[in-house]
Amino acid sequence: MAQAWPTLKRLYLNDFSARLLDWYDAHRRDLPWRSDTPDAYAVWLSEIMLQQTTVAAVMAYYRRFLTRWPDVRALAAVEDAEVMREWAGLGYYSRARNFLAAARMMAAEGFPVDEAGWRQLPGVGRYTAAAVAAIALGQRAVVVDGNVKRVVARLFIVETPLPAEDEIYRLTDAITPGERAGDFAQAMMDLGATVCTPRSPKCLLCPVRAGCRAYRQGNPTDYPRRSPKKARPERTATAWWIERGEGVALVRRPPKGLLGGMLGLPVSEDAGAGERLGQVTHVFTHFRLTLDVRRGTEIALDGDVEWWPRETLDEAGLPTLFRKAVTIAMQEDANVRSGG
DNA sequence: GATGCGTGGTT
C-alpha cells in the first residue's frame, strides 16, 4: 500500500499530459514556426521574436526575416544596421543585437546540443533555452513562460504573487512528461493563449478543468496573484528635425539603453528653442514620453549622422516613436509651405 | 529581486 499514492499521482499526471496533448493534437494553432521537422535556427528566431511580443505582431516579421536570412550563415554575414532595420517596429531591440551576435558565434562553432549550451548564448535565458531544447532538439525541458505561469497558478492555486519562479518551475516540472516535452510546452502555451486567458477564461472548453483547483473554487481569474504595479512616470524631450539639401539628419543611437542601436532623430533631454512642428506622446513600458518635435538648424550633432532624403525615411527602419515624430514633422512642414 | 527595455491589441 505504500505504493498507492505515488502510483495514483503518476496516473493523474500521465492523465493530465495525455489529455492536454490530445487537445493540442486536435486544436493547436497553425503557426509558421511550427513544423514536423523543426529547424533550430527557425525555432530560435521565433522564440526570440516572441519574447514579450504577441503572435500577431511577430508573424510578418518572422516571415520577412526568415525569407531574407534563411539560415545562420546567411545572417552572420550581414551588417548590424541591416538587421536592426529589419527589426524596426518590433521593439526590445537588444534582442536583435544579441541574436546577431549569437548567430555569428554559431556560424563558426555550430549550434549548442543541449539546454545548458543554449543558455550560454546572449539573449537566451531560462525560458528560451528550455523552449529550443524541447521544441527543436526533442529533449525534455521545463518550459515556463507567462502563459504557463498563469495556467499552473490556476491549476494549483499558487498563492505566491508572481514571479514565484521557484514554485512554478517545480510544479511545471512535476507535470512535464518525458516524451513530447516540446509539444507539451506548446500545448500549455496554446491553452493559455486561447482558453486559459487572463480576463475571461473559457473553462468549459478546457481539456484539463477536471484537475484545476481554481476552476473548482470558481475563481480562476484571481490567479496568478500579482503584486501592485508602480505608476508610470512622465518624461519630456525634444526631437530635432534638421533638413538640408542632402536630406534629414538621423543619428545612430548608442548600442545599449533605450532604442539602443537604432536610427532616430537627434534628441535632447531639455526643452529646446525653435519652431515647434508638433508633439507626439509615446508609451513605453516604464514611462510615458512626450516629445516636442522642433526644427533645428545649427544643433550640434554628436556621433554618426546619416542624411536621409525625406522620401526614403520609410525605409530607414525607424523605431515607432520616431516614425510618429517624422510623420508629424512632415505634415506640419507641408502646412507651413502651402499655407504660409 | 528590482529595474530597464517597445509596441500594439484588448477590455
Next chain:
DNA sequence: TAACCAAGCAT
C-alpha cells in the same frame, strides 16, 4: 480610456 498584457533577458 487608461490599464492591462504578451512564447523574457540582462544587469
